[in-house]
Amino acid sequence: MLSRGIVSFVTSRDPDAVLMEHLSAMSLRQDRAPSPRAPGQPLEVLLSGYFGAGNTGSEMRASEIVRHMRRLLGPDNVAFSALSLTNDLPRDLFPGVRACTLSGFYPDVVAAEIAKCHAVVACEGSTFKSTFSEVLTALMAGTLGAAARAEQPAIAYGAEVGTLTPRLEAYVRDNARGALIMARNQASVERAEALGLRTLSGADTAWTFTSSPxxxxxxxxxxxxxxxxxxxxxxxxxxxxxxxxxxxxxxxxxxxxxxxxxxxxxxxxxxxxxxxxxxxxxxxxxxxxxxxxxxxxxxxxxxxxxxxxxxxxxxxxxxxxxxxxxxxxxxxxxxxxxxxxxxxxxxxxxxxxxxxxxxxxxxxxxxxxxxxxxxxxxxxxxxxxxxxxxxxxxxxxxxxxxxxxxxxxxxxxxxAEARARIGAELDGMARMAHGLRAEFGRFAPDLSLPDLHDGPVGALPLDIQRILA
CATH class of the missing domain: 3.40.50.2000 (Glycogen Phosphorylase B;)
Known part of the structure; x- marks a missing residue:
């Protein structure tokens, strides 16, 4: 039998609104018990976005988010699942990341995955924007809000906050409350603050992506x-x-x-x-x-x-x-x-x-x-x-x-402009690294965090080393 949500979605004149309504209901629930975690247990991190869409930029930055988090928190301290449009993720970019396929009625799939996780990290660069899809923004705001309300880490990592339709602006303001928006530029910091969200000035993670030779x-x-x-x-x-x-x-x-x-x-x-x-x-x-x-x-x-x-x-x-x-x-x-x-x-x-x-x-x-x-x-x-x-x-x-x-x-x-820009972006990544460790450290004080003896970003790709020389 079809669920009431699917029936309303299929028959609605505004299917996007139905998806947003159900995602909001999931996000705003006050009775969701956080997924239990024993001391020493790896943190189950849900990566929120649209993995598997074949977008090169999305895959660049998301693969770097996974690499950065493993390095910053310790590879044995985190396990990743990713909301995905496909069953398979590129193994070279996302080794060990479980794909959570967005099949069926999206809000039901997302609610089931939220129940299993200890933290949510939104991975899309166009985090809160109306340009590409209202549902995509609603998905990330909803998952972040659900984690924040359960007092779990909820972070948009290297986010762009741009122009929003009035209904999406209200949705983000209500649903993403409590999440930390690590924004990739000053304009996004200011827009996020205007929405009443916590902010940190950061960078897009794709800058440290290593290309083929x-x-x-x-x-x-x-x-x-x-x-x-x-x-x-x-x-x-x-x-x-x-x-x-x-x-x-x-x-x-x-x-x-x-x-x-x-x-x-x-x-x-x-x-x-x-x-x-x-x-x-x-x-x-x-x-x-x-x-x-x-x-x-x-x-x-x-x-x-x-x-x-x-x-x-x-x-x-x-x-x-x-x-x-x-x-x-x-x-x-x-x-x-x-x-x-x-x-x-x-x-x-x-x-x-x-x-x-x-x-x-x-x-x-x-x-x-x-x-x-x-x-x-x-x-x-x-x-x-x-x-x-x-x-x-x-x-x-x-x-x-x-x-x-x-x-x-x-x-x-x-x-010269590229050299200055990349230097500034690396500074932003360092701020995000310290912010990430602080957020996760508050939630899981038992974590033994690795020493960052070679800096918060680690060894840089050769192209970046050359242009900074």
């Missing part, structure tokens, strides 16, 4: 036709205009029968927008990207590369290449390891990206980069950089702006 990237590029000499220009396209995804159970049922709607299917019962105005704006955006890409290729005699940082970017990659007279090499999430994609980015002489973590991934090599902003994240990342490093994705003259900005970039200035 440079020779691996050069091998992939050579197989794609690179001669080993020509400069490399990389574009990382997205469709900025088909977000947020929303739950559409009726559309999902119809797709199962007829296949209709598959082109905008995100995953599970969630679908991208099919708004005609958004589609028209996307068409203009892709034409502008193709124009700029071709002009840069000709002017620099460059080898063009397209990287899909998320599996949902496959269509944008194909649409961009279809408009380029000589095509381009393409490397996509799901077809290449995360480490290989980041290593390829770090071979570039110029990166133009609407994906936040493509810019983060490229910076340790000192590669000049231009961000295309469709929300506040890229602007926050490029704050303090020379003008023109962050361009509005919907600018009517975007191609001209990209070409002009690329012409102004001074590699020495870019490298």
């Amino acid at each position: 440079p020779e691996v990237a050069r091998q992939w590029l050579a197989r794609a036709g690179w001669n080993g000499v020509d400069p490399i220009v990389v574009f990382c396209p997205v469709n900025p205009f088909w977000w947020p995804v929303r739950a559409e159970p009726a559309t999902f049922a119809a797709m199962q029968r007829t296949g209709q709607g598959r082109d905008r299917h995100y995953g599970a019962v969630f679908f991208h927008s099919n708004d005609e105005i958004a589609s028209a704006r996307y068409g203009v955006f892709i034409r502008q990207l193709a124009d700029a890409f071709e002009r840069l290729r000709v002017a620099r005699n460059a080898f063009p590369v397209v990287i899909g940082m998320d599996r949902v970017d496959a269509a944008a990659c194909a649409d961009l290449i279809a408009r380029m007279p000589f095509g381009a090499a393409v490397f996509r999430s799901g077809e290449h390891d995360v480490g290989d994609l980041i290593a390829i980015l770090r071979q570039a002489d110029l990166v133009v990206s609407a994906r936040f973590h493509a810019l983060v991934g490229a910076m340790p090599s000192g590669a000049p980069s231009i961000g295309l902003a469709f929300d506040e994240r890229v602007g926050n990342l490029m704050r303090g950089a020379e003008p023109g490093r962050a361009l509005a994705a919907d600018a009517p003259d975007l191609a001209d702006q990209i070409v002009a900005a690329a012409g102004r970039l001074d590699p020495d200035v870019v490298r």
Whole structure:
């Protein structure tokens, strides 16, 4: 028999609201007894987010969160489970992490996992934002709030707090109360404080991600036709205009029968927008990207590369290449390891990206980069950089702006900016490390925490060592 929650979800005119209501009920319960823990028992940590979605940036930062926590708390002191869209997690990135598949009615799955854990850590960079999915934000706010109300550690690690719809702002304010928001930039600190949340100034964890060796990237590029000499220009396209995804159970049922709607299917019962105005704006955006890409290729005699940082970017990659007279090499999430994609980015002489973590991934090599902003994240990342490093994705003259900005970039200035930014991010990671140990130490004073004799972050990847030298 179907549960009352599933029936209301399937029949509702606003399925997102039903999911949020049930997640809130789970979060705000006052009678939930915390999962018992004996002294010396490993802490069961629930990683809250959307693992298994094929998003390179999400996998970079989440794998670093797991690595950092094992190092900071002791590998034998923590055991991890992750809310996931799939049954399998990449073993190279998440060794020993149990996948909790979000199948069935999400709130029921989440409630069952919350009952088993001693702590919740929200892993998504876009932690509290309306850009991509209200349900994703509700999921993280709800799980954090449930842990906080049980007086367990509840931490958003390296979080972005951005623009929220009025109902989602009220939801986060009510449900995430008591959680500690370790924010990755000052703007997010201020937004979190305005929501009445505890804050700590931190960093995005992807900065310390170790890519594959440079020779691996050069091998992939050579197989794609690179001669080993020509400069490399990389574009990382997205469709900025088909977000947020929303739950559409009726559309999902119809797709199962007829296949209709598959082109905008995100995953599970969630679908991208099919708004005609958004589609028209996307068409203009892709034409502008193709124009700029071709002009840069000709002017620099460059080898063009397209990287899909998320599996949902496959269509944008194909649409961009279809408009380029000589095509381009393409490397996509799901077809290449995360480490290989980041290593390829770090071979570039110029990166133009609407994906936040493509810019983060490229910076340790000192590669000049231009961000295309469709929300506040890229602007926050490029704050303090020379003008023109962050361009509005919907600018009517975007191609001209990209070409002009690329012409102004001074590699020495870019490298100096990257050095300063990475140094500041490492300081933020150190603050998060001390904050994490303090939060877990209060909950489990019996933990024997390891000495951090080589600093809170540990040995740095070679690319970061070189740029800081």
